[in-house]
Amino acid sequence: MEQNKHIIHMDQDAFFVSVEMRKNSSLTGKPVIIGGTSDRGVVTSCSYEARKFGVHAAMPSRMAKQLCPHAIFIKGNMDDYTKASQEITAILAEKVPLFEKASIDEHYIDLTGMDRFFGCMKYAHELRQLIIKETGLPISFGLSINKTVSKMATNECKPNGEQEVQSRDIRSFMDPLSIKKIPGLGSATYIKLSEMGVRYIRKLIEIPPEMMFKAMGQAGLTLWHRANGVDPTPVVPYREQQSIGTQRTFAADSMNIEVIKELLVAMVTSIAYELRQKHKLTACITVTIRYANFETVTKQAKIAYTSLDHILISKAKELFEAVYNRRMLLRLIGVKLSHLVGGHEQIQLYSASEKHYSLYQVMDKVRNRYGEEAIGLASSLQLDW
Incomplete structure (x- = not known):
């Protein structure tokens, strides 16, 4: 049953920037922007220090320079980021029974059943510390009963944090959050829901599911379930040869x-x-x-x-x-x-x-x-x- 699941979401913090800081420690604590260095370039990633000035991915480099003129711009090296990603994947392949590589910098891990032998939070904490020690890269994780809640937990404890949301605490954790925090909710959907007066999860779950389906189809119903902390999506075993x-x-x-x-x-x-x-x-x-x-x-x-x-x-x-x-x-x-x-x-x-x-x-x-x-x-x- 859903309540018995133990799903971890692990996410690298400002991954590209962290890899650059691993190569050059003098960048630590400074506003760093990865991407095109010319005025026609695009921001690929940026440090948390740069984000404080309003810089974000997909922003034109010229705008980022205006917002944060003292930022350090780095073109970056995708080969280095790929290798760093593979380092983390290799550690997980050795240490956990089932994991999914969701992207270059995030993984889902299914520890269901392992709670009988280890405390899942304790094991996740030790695994995170091992990754930090072996790779020198910061990483955060959320632990909960499914992918949606664990990913939201990760996002709330970043950077370089860890958080568990147990079944009994899901409502108190999710209700105060903006609907923007729900994974998969795009800008167009946010605008539509905002026009309906729905900006927080506590308000979204008050809408009858039938109304969500009528307004947005199956996507609306899926969103309503996620807002209620329900997500049956399994952790798909990672296969290199896909x-x-x-x-x-x-x-x-x-x-x-x-x-x-x-x-x-x-x-x-x-x-x-x-x-x-x-x-x-x-x-x-x-x-x-x-x-x-x-x-x-x-x-x-x-x-x-x-x-x-x-x-x-x-x-x-x-x-x-x-x-x-x-x-x-x-x-x-x-x-x-x-x-x-x-x-x-x-x-x-x-x-x-x-x-x-x-x-x-x-x-x-x-x-x-x-x-x-x-x-x-x-x-x-x-x-x-």
Whole structure:
């Protein structure tokens, strides 16, 4: 039953910034901003000291400089952030029976049943201390009966804190909070509920569920349940090999490499869009070719977490050049993205200018409305790479 669950939500504090501080301790306690350093750049992440000045992710760098002119801007290194994330995942894989990697900087852990052998709060505390000791990175956690309440508990005790919300305390914990604190509640939903006079969770739970369903459909009903501390979503075991991909078998064997290259770019663009639609990031890309004699050759590369077309296209091109090393007819080409995790917007912002990031947002909106083939990057039409 729901009451018997013991779910931990662990979240790195200002993850990108914390990794930079681990490399350079002189940054500790200072307003640090990760992202594009030019006026056309975008803020990817920022320290709590910078947040006090109103800086936040997705903000244009020029605005962040105006709000916090004494901030230290760092371009950052996604390879370092990916490796740090993998360090934490490796510790959890060794120490807990079941965990889900929800994103690059957060994990859910199911300790249900372990309370018979350990105190779950005691075990979670010791696990947090171990991660801090082994990685040198701050981390917070919330412990409760399901994912929603544990994540909200984490958010309330950050930075560098820990909190347990037992079943009997859920109402006293949640009721005073803004509805903005409910995971998954977007800005459009917040505006709609605010117009209805609903800004706090205590008010939201007074609305009959039938009315929420009528106003917002199934999403409204799910939101109402979460506001009531109900979330049956299970902790999904983490699997490194989870993947998405596509492949094409040619109608006739071909050596028209320019056309094949163009096809590969289009394939990568398609699955990168699918990746973003699923709010996922990839840390591994694989390109496969099959010669006319049915010999199949595969080459893969580990990459920093991303979901952006231009990064994936560039790596796919490199892999194709490496894997196609015989002047023979081809009958098939394929590309796969694996090592998937849930994706924060901060990853999509990384290495993107303000205009570049806006372009991806607009492109995805067009695809969502008119279909995947409605728009594409000009680079996917180039034949001379």
